[in-house]
Amino acid sequence: MTNTHPLPTLPTGFSAEDFWVLPAPLPDAEERLHRLTEAIYTDLDILNYPAKTWDYSRDHAVLEVAILGGGHCGKSAAFGLRRHGIERVRIFDRAPVGYEGPWRSHARNATLRTPKQVTGGLEWGIANLHFSRWCSARYGEAYWQRIHYIPRLFWADYLDWYAKILDLPIQNDTNIQDITWNQAEQCFWLEAIYQGRPERYKARFLVFATGMECAGGKKLPPIVSESLPEHCYYHTMDSIDFPAFAGKRIVVVGGGASAFDNALLMLKAGAKSVDIVVRRKSLTNLNRIRWSEWNGYHRHYIDLPDQMKWAYSLAEFRLGQLPPAHTYYQAIAQPGLTLHTDAPIEKLGYFDHEIVGTYGDAALRHDAMICGTGFVTDLDRQLELRSLAPYISRWQAHFTPPPGEEHAEMSQYPYLGKSLEFTPTSAEHDYLKRCYYLSGGAFLSGFRAYLSGLQFALPRVAYDIGRQLFIEHQGDIWDSFNAYDTKEY
Structure with a gap:
């Protein structure tokens, strides 16, 4: 039977305003950030x-590494590869400058969801x-000590600054359309649309x-796309004009x-009402991601046998996703x-x-x-x-789950090394071992595209690229070794 949940008791001292009211930068923020940048450059010199670095490029028209995606993962990958001595790298992102990742587009959380x-x-x-x-330099140490979560827009600002001071090679407005392997040139060809031209x-x-x-x-859900006209439903990833729904009923x-x-x-934009409908009998309130935040799990999960990876991932799927406690309380308090x-x-029309729907045994109408x-x-x-x-x-080509533990979607996840x-389907396509998948599709291998x-x-990726480059150039490196003739005295 469908359950309608009453307003819960909020935690003592909980204030939603703490998440939405952002401070102005300190009066001397720019000077403080300049000093911080200089300190970073000093650190880089000391640790350099x-x-x-070895120039692995036989053809300078060919990048050593192309990174698809300029969010925090892509930016960190580029810097990490540089730290590994791999310089001919470029980040391609389809968004305009400043809109890499979700932080200024479809991400609508006031703060990041992790502590x-x-x-x-990074x-x-x-x-x-x-x-x-960065936060302390721009907003003061007291502010950093007070907050529990990073404001989303501050994270976006930090990533902009990170890319700028590190001079990361980002090419925006680039939509990669297709990728093929060119055997003769021993490289990938990336067909793209850059600023409207191929x-x-x-x-x-x-x-x-x-x-x-x-x-x-x-x-x-198929029932949504099959039953409703496109103008009345959205996905959370879509662009939504929230003020346009003031006075409306939303599900x-x-x-x-x-x-x-x-x-x-x-x-917050003035909707008359919002109904959240969840198919599970109760809202999940157990966050095992918090449990997993320890060195052994994150570092060595990928080394587990397949049956254990499957068991962990299936348990998470069955448990379901949940909102962070602070998000839950902010919303439910409305x-x-x-x-x-x-x-x-159950039914939709x-x-x-009006959207007329039956959700469990509840009949509801919405705009x-x-x-x-x-x-x-x-x-x-x-x-x-x-x-x-x-x-x-x-x-599905590598693992057959025990009876009762099948999962059709998980069976289609890429099997990663x-x-x-x-992992290629045959030795003929071994070039695919040069592709590293840091997407939500790496879930079964332990990487969920989360910060945690x-x-x-990323160190695994950077190390493996460096390893392959070194081995592939071992003849050139051996020749360089033998040609070295700088006398010490």
């Missing part, structure tokens, strides 16, 4: 051993590059830093973090919000400009629907992989 200490290792061991130093780029290795949503696309499908974020913004559990979509129903992990739907996908091995590289695992995933 060996300063000499402020979890920043993904600093690569350089403490002055850590978000906390271009071709070449790279020997690829890093797919494409986040959660780029592993196949938005997941919409949000799903009980995850994005569903609650969008429900909250609708109410008088216009009603939470319904055990409320799957559109009559007289618009938002689907917080997640993303599809399907390599065959990922545009830039359309030529490579047929040769990428999936879990120990460095998060694709990033600092453990």
Whole structure:
């Protein structure tokens, strides 16, 4: 029977305003950031051993590494590769400058969902590059000590600054359309649209830093797309004009973090009411990601046997996603919000400009629907992989789950190696081992495109690319070794 949840008792001292009211920068913020930048450059000089890097480029028209995606993962990957002495790298992002990643587009959470200490290792061991130093320089140490979560827009500002001071090679407005392997040139050809015109780029290795949503696309319940006109429903990843729904009745499908974020913004924009409908009998309130935040798990999960990886991942799927406690309390405290559990979509129709639906045993009417129903992990739907996908091995080819533990979607996840590289379906396509998949589709290998695992995933990628480059150039390096004739005395 469908459950309608009453307003819960809020934690003592809880204030939603702490999440939405942001301070102005300190009067001398720019001077403080300049000093911090100089300190970072000093750190880089001190740690710059060996300063000499090998130029692995036989053809300077070919990148050593192309990184697809310029969010925090792509930016950190580029800096980490540089720290490993790999310089011919470029980041390609389809968004305009400043809109890499979701932080200024479809991300609608007031703060990041992880505690402020979890920043993904973007600093690569350089403490002055850590978000906390930037935040303290710009807004003061007292502010950093007071907050528990990083404001989303401050995280976006930090990433802009990070890319600027490190002079990261980002090419925006570039939509990669297809990728093929050119055997003669021993590199990938990337067919792209750059600022509206077709271009071709070449790279020997690829890093797919494409986040959660780029592993196949938005997941919409078929009953929604089959029963409703397109103008009255949205996915949480879509562009939504929230003020346009002032005075309207909204239904949000799903009980995850994005569903609650969008429900909250609708109410803040003046929606008359918001119903959150969740098909599960109760809202998940157990966050095992917090349990997993320890060195052994993040560092060595990828070394587990397949049956254990499957068991962990299946348990997480069955448990379901949940909103962080602070998001839940912010939303549920709103008088216009009603939470319904055990409320799957049973019937849906559109009559007289209204969405008429049955959710469990509750009959409800609304003006618009938002689907917080997640993303599809399907390599065959990922545009830039359309030529490579047929040769990428999936879990179903390597592991047969015990009876009762089958999961159709998980069986289609890419089967990744120990460095998060694709596994080819045959030796003929071994070039796929040069592709590293840092997307939501790496879930079964332990990387979920979250900040908590990033600092453990990227060193594996950087090391493996460096290893392959070194081995492939061993003849050139041997010749250089033998030609070395600088006398010590």
